[in-house]
Amino acid sequence: VPQLGPQLPPRLTQQPWHLLYSTGRDGFSLQTLYRSGARPDSPALLLIRDTEAQAFGAFSASAIRSSSGFYGTGETFLFSFCPELKVFRWTGENDFFVKGDVNLLMVGGGSGRFGLWLDGDLHHGGSQPCETFDNETLSHREEFCIQDLEMWGLA
Numbered sequence: 001v002p003q004l005g006p007q008l009p010p011r012l013t014q015q016p017w018h019l020l021y022s023t024g025r026d027g028f029s030l031q032t033l034y035r036s037g038a039r040p041d042s043p044a045l046l047l048i049r050d051t052e053a054q055a056f057g058a059f060s061a062s063a064i065r066s067s068s069g070f071y072g073t074g075e076t077f078l079f080s081f082c083p084e085l086k087v088f089r090w091t092g093e094n095d096f097f098v099k100g101d102v103n104l105l106m107v108g109g110g111s112g113r114f115g116l117w118l119d120g121d122l123h124h125g126g127s128q129p130c131e132t133f134d135n136e137t138l139s140h141r142e143e144f145c146i147q148d149l150e151m152w153g154l155a
Helices: 030-035
Strands: 017-022 044-050 055-060 077-081 085-089 098-100 104-107 116-119 124-126 143-154
Touching: 030 104, 055 116
Parallel strands: none
Antiparallel strands: 017 143, 044 055, 044 143, 055 077, 077 085, 098 104, 104 116, 116 124, 124 143
């Protein structure tokens, strides 16, 4: 979180963040992650470590929630710590920021590819270059197994 601070929108840089959800504490469930979300207007930071010890994730300017369509703003971004911090910001190509249902959470998209996706049991995910963020694959592989996942929100 400290390394990501300077990448956040200026209005959020001095705000205290707290842990809303952790697979280590709360189990592996996308439904539980949605229920753990903060206020609807509160931003969220998803941090993921895969089984190959790669760390990456997403920032959403709005709370991570179940939805019928995409939501979010151009402040949303993807990031990777492979090996140092790389941030992938909105390209303006589309507004496929965040979409989630009981089986899948997606961040970024276009042409059938998602910048980041997580399955309903939070055991598997994937990352591909997408039009929303023009990102690199966030993990070493396009599909990965999740070791740890945390969601942080504003205190």
